[in-house]
Amino acid sequence: MVSQRGKGMERIVKNNKLVILTTLIFTLTMGFFTLKIKINPDVTDYLPESDTVVKNFNKIGRDYGGSLTGFLVYESDKIFDERSLLEVKRLSEEMEKVEGINLVSSISNLVDIKSKDDDIRIEKVISFDSLKDEKYLSEKEKFFKSDNFYKGKFLSEDGKKSLIILFFDDDCDQQKVCAEIKNIVKKSELKGKIYYGGLPFLFEEIGTLIVKDLTKLLVPCILIMVIILSISFKSVEGVLIPLFNSLISIISVAGIMSILKVKVTIISNIIPIILLAVGSAYSIHFISKVYELESEGKNRKEAIEESLKVIFLPISLAALTTFIGFISFVGGSYLVMIREFGIFTAVGVLVSFFLSVTFTPSLMIITKKSRSVVNSEKENDRFVEIVDKIIKYKKMLVTLSVTLSIVSLIFLPKISRSADIIEYFKRGSEFRKSNDIIEKDFNGSSRFLIIAGGNMNSVKNLKKVEEVETFIKDSLGLNNTNSIIQVIKRTNKIIEGKEQLPENDEKLSNLYFLIEGEKSLDRLIKPDKSETVLEVSFQDGLSLERVRKLQEKIEEKVKMVNGDLNFSITGMPSVYIRLDKSILKSTIVSTFLSLGLIFILLSFIFRSLIKGVKGILPIFFTIIMVYGIMSLTRISLDIATNLIGSIAIGIGIDYSIHYLLRLNSELKNNKDFNVATKNTLLTTGRAILTNVFTVSAGFAVLIFSELKPLSNFGFLIMLTMLLAGFSTIVIFSVSITKKERK
The missing domain is CATH 3.30.70 (Alpha-Beta Plaits)
Structure with a gap:
């Protein structure tokens, strides 16, 4: 079996141009479909259609002309004057013409039943023939402020704002309708000021912010990766190859989503950032190994062939554990959007892995050697000093980690939850x-x-x-x-x-x-x-x-x-309640499901339950500390931050696998544990740190997202990766027993 794998690796090296050409054709094809991908900001679609609350919500939409209501607030110095009322009337009439709006209610078109001389008739509350009569306007203003039926519904208490209610058709394109409404308002050149509210405008704003985040955050994320990879590898190929891998993974996933008609949601919006950060990990480890072997005197072709043989197992296991972390959302989440996120991110991970053992070595054969040494002596000396200090103070560092975990456990039950979509907008934003x-x-x-x-x-x-x-x-x-x-x-x-x-x-x-x-x-x-x-x-x-x-x-x-x-x-409050319940359940089930599956996998790999437990220890401590920090900083558990546990397990466990496999290899060649640990830290440890900083920096970009859950998610994942890398290096340096060292 090993020989067959070895032959497969040789074929990749031999047919490197064909591999590159095939990858480029596939990428261009997926890129074509990516251009057709659509966005779905409607949170009511995130719950399964079989959900009772969703069924009833959709029933109202079908039977009562739409379940979604939008609001326009018209503000002026005084609503009950001729100019303001005419503008409200004109705006209401324009809204009635918009395709997708089935009903408009405002002070300009409200009707009431009147009885006079035994004659009963329905007439408008406001007569626009009497707008020049100040007494009439004053009486009508008092009427709207005092009448039990209308009070507080269409006129503000200060008399400066009027509400126009828009009832949307359930089957309309909400984003298109909202955009048309805003365009009409803009062209109307009103003297009064207009504010937008209600679910349709909320969904439209989320859709706009999703596109804005994708375009605004992706480029800075790429630039940060370029800087970190440049510092780490000091070579053009060391920068471009991991970047190419990540971008191809992103295009592949977006293309597949488009083909399957799966729309981008507020959660799948972060898939590109995740794949940009995570997708580079496998090629980073491969490139690091090639450079390590080149520094030992091997030529490029020999270094690539041996790297493929040596690094294939740890990379494949790392990809498998990351895949498990994401795919656990399918079985662990009630929410459709989180299940979709788990599936397509997992697909992206598999694509990244496949590229790292096919496309990466094929490119490296063509680029040849692009630098003379792995690292300067000065850099190595500096890193050796850091490694020596880690080994020297490892027990103190572990004690610190355990103490922080215990403190975090105390605050764990105090984590708050948030399902209100309004809270997803930062305070000070226009919609807020x-x-x-x-x-x-x-x-x-x-x-x-x-x-x-x-x-x-x-x-x-x-x-x-x-x-x-x-x-x-x-x-x-x-x-x-x-x-x-x-x-x-x-x-x-x-x-x-x-x-x-x-x-x-x-x-x-x-x-x-x-x-x-x-x-x-x-x-x-x-x-x-x-x-x-x-x-x-x-x-x-x-x-x-x-x-x-x-x-x-x-x-x-x-x-x-x-x-x-x-x-x-x-109604939406009922949807929020169901979302809240689902978020809590998703967090618990997906976290423990992924942790359990990875424990079983590690126990099988190392043929030891104890090693399986130790393999998940660093990430276990990391998750506890991150949730503790969430509680202390009052970051709520929401549709984005509930992903932290499983993602941390899926990505963070990679460090454990790479570290343990390299340490096992070093212990076979060197019985001195400290020497083996030092060699592991100087090789795999360096690659882990490169990956930690690349992934952390990639996710840090999300801090600048316009949507609060994604901003919090970016901060927490950055923190998670830093803690996971630190925990792996420190805990494994001290937790391996003398018996295990032998």
Whole structure:
């Protein structure tokens, strides 16, 4: 088997030009498909379609003309003056023309039922023929500030802001519609200022930031890699070959995603950065080995052939463990986006490995030797000093590592979680400012959607829905509700003089007849009166724990009044709750799954359970310390940072494998453990450090991401890689027993 592998390596060296040509053709093909890749910023798609909350959310989208609502906030010195009202009217009318918007609600088009001399008619709340009448405008402003039905919904308390509500079709291209809306606003040259809010604009902003991050962060990441590789290898090939490997891996994965019609999400957005950092690791170890053998007097061809034979096992094992780390997300995560991230990053790792044992040696044959020595004597002396100090103070360093791990364990249970998408935007960002205005002046944009299924031609059933709405207002303090109950009671007040539900089903039928045909009511009740929706709006500032308790209390209440009705709760707050639960589960399951699989693999490789345990020790200490730092720095566990554990295991365990395999080899040639350790540190240790700094620097670029979860993720992965490299070198220098040394 070894000889067959050896022959395979010889064929790669012999047919190096064919390997290069094949790789280039494949890359160009994948590059063509990469140009067609699309982005999906919609977080509701990240949960499986079979999820109950998602099913109900999509049901509202189908049955009630869309489940997503956008907001335009128009701000001027005074809303109730002629200019401002005309601009709101003009803007509302322009929005109605946008394909993908099925309904627009604003103070300019609101209607109400009026009764005069026994004549009942529906007319607009604001008459635009009376805008020059200051008294009329003043009365209407007071009306919007005091009327229970409209208060806080369309006009801010200071009278300077007005809300325009846009109801999106569920099957529309949200990003395209939002872009068109912004373009219309820009061309309108309004005197007032416009702010954008709501989920469609949030998703559009995320999509914009994903593209911005990809274009803004990739180039700095490449430059940092170039600098570190230049310092480490001091050769053109030492810089370009790892870089080529990473870029080809990125293009390959993007091309495959495009072919399979898998869109880029807020999480898969970081795949290029990961592959740029991780994809270079295998070629770095290969190049280091070639240079090491060249420094011993071998020519380029001999050095490459021997490197392929010697380095193939540790590189393949490192790739396998990294693959396990990423693929564990498939079995360990409930979220679709994280499963997709795991699959395609794992594919990228395999491509990087394959390139490192085919494309890398083929290029190195062509480039020949590009430097005379591996490192200058001065550099070697400096590195030897560092190695000697590590060996001298290894016990103290291990004690420090253990102490830090224990301290981290104490803070571990205090890690907070975050699933609110608004929190993904940094404070001070334009979208965050807009959202704060909607929160402050219009009671927030978060909405529970409570579906009540049953015969809504029955006053008895409507009273049950009313009981739930009253409970939400009086007991939970959520006063901003919208329902068919309110419309019926308001209409009944005009007809009967009583703001209450009608006395019997016949009178209810008459009221339905009066309001029939009003498009806005289609969002509250089905045409056949078989189901209704109760909307409960509140501010995003509430903690997720508070939102969870509110939902639990609503669920308890609807169980008590169920009867002939079937209640179900959905809406973005419910999605956030489900996301939060999934994030916690994903973190625990994927971390322990990858740790368990890698322990089994290491135990099999070294034919020892003890060595298997020791193999995962450095990364175990690393994960504990990183989660402890998360707790201390108040970085929340979210859709990005929940990936830390498995990624740390998958990437960090590579260092253990390379170190242990090289140490085993050195111990066979030299029985003195300290000498073997020193030789390991001077060779593999140097490659590990090069890789640590390359990977860390690559991920550090993510700190500058516009999205907070990715920024935190970049910082934590950088820290993880530094700690993993440090732990590997220090812990293995002291934890190998005398029996194992022999």
